[in-house]
Amino acid sequence: MRPSLPPTAGCxxxxxxxxxxxxAKEIIFVNGQNYFPHDIEAIAQRASGLELGKVAxxxxxxxxxxxxxxxxxxxxxxxxxxxxxxxxxxxxLVNEHAGLEVAxxxxxxxxxxxxxxxxxRVALEKSWLAGEFDAETAELERLRVAAxxxxxxxxxxxxxxxxxxxxxLLPGKRVEPDDNLFEVGASSLTLVQIHERIDRExxxxxxxxxxxxxxxxxxxxxxxxxKLAGGSV
Numbered sequence: 001m002r003p004s005l006p007p008t009a010g011c012x013x014x015x016x017x018x019x020x021x022x023x024a025k026e027i028i029f030v031n032g033q034n035y036f037p038h039d040i041e042a043i044a045q046r047a048s049g050l051e052l053g054k055v056a057x058x059x060x061x062x063x064x065x066x067x068x069x070x071x072x073x074x075x076x077x078x079x080x081x082x083x084x085x086x087x088x089x090x091x092x093l094v095n096e097h098a099g100l101e102v103a104x105x106x107x108x109x110x111x112x113x114x115x116x117x118x119x120x121r122v123a124l125e126k127s128w129l130a131g132e133f134d135a136e137t138a139e140l141e142r143l144r145v146a147a148x149x150x151x152x153x154x155x156x157x158x159x160x161x162x163x164x165x166x167x168x169l170l171p172g173k174r175v176e177p178d179d180n181l182f183e184v185g186a187s188s189l190t191l192v193q194i195h196e197r198i199d200r201e202x203x204x205x206x207x208x209x210x211x212x213x214x215x216x217x218x219x220x221x222x223x224x225x226x227k228l229a230g231g232s233v
């Protein structure tokens with residue numbers, strides 16, 4: 001259940017009388033924390049070409065899930081190929097500045113609004129849960145994988161080890177060696193877990209901050225390998 005919050009003021013007719021009515025505030029509840037949609041939207045709007053009113057954040061909870069998933073809906077009327085870099089930038093910004101994992105960045109051709117101009121986030125949430133954006137999401141994933149640099153995955157023992165850690169901690173996400181962890185939606189908690197796992201195998205060799213400087217599997221593995229070769233701690 002969503003947390004109970006005070007209603008916002010409104011009005012409506014009832015038995016010939018004008019009375020105060022309520023409209024529940026829209027709160028996103030993720031990992032035991034409450035987030036205001038407009039705060040997340042303000043971060044996402046920093047992406048190139050986006051502005052106020054073109055992004056909507058909603059908490060979508062699939063049946064059986066114990067927490068909501070953060071889904072961002074972005075107004076976009078071009079091709080999905082053109083949308084891919086926008087989706088990556090939006091996910092990275094929210095992840096870096098709010099520490100939140102973005103489940104999906106979804107392109108929409110129309111932003112649903114009330115007659116007073118307020119975004120109808122609940123309507124977008126219902127559409128997402130109904131599977132209305134599944135085709136776009138699947139195609140974006142296909143495009144993301146196809147956009148990876150050609151060539152075989154490195155057989156480096158360190159890279160394979162880091163890849164295995166990330167695959168385990170990000171189940172359901174196909175993370176390629178050159179994917180930016182922020183763009184694929186690794187939360188701040190997941191980054192801490194990744195660092196802890198690496199530190200077990202290579203104690204004291206990496207600082208947590210270095211995952212921000214080397215955010216891909218390949219770059220992080222190369223950086224760690226150079227530190228190990230140089231004997232630095």
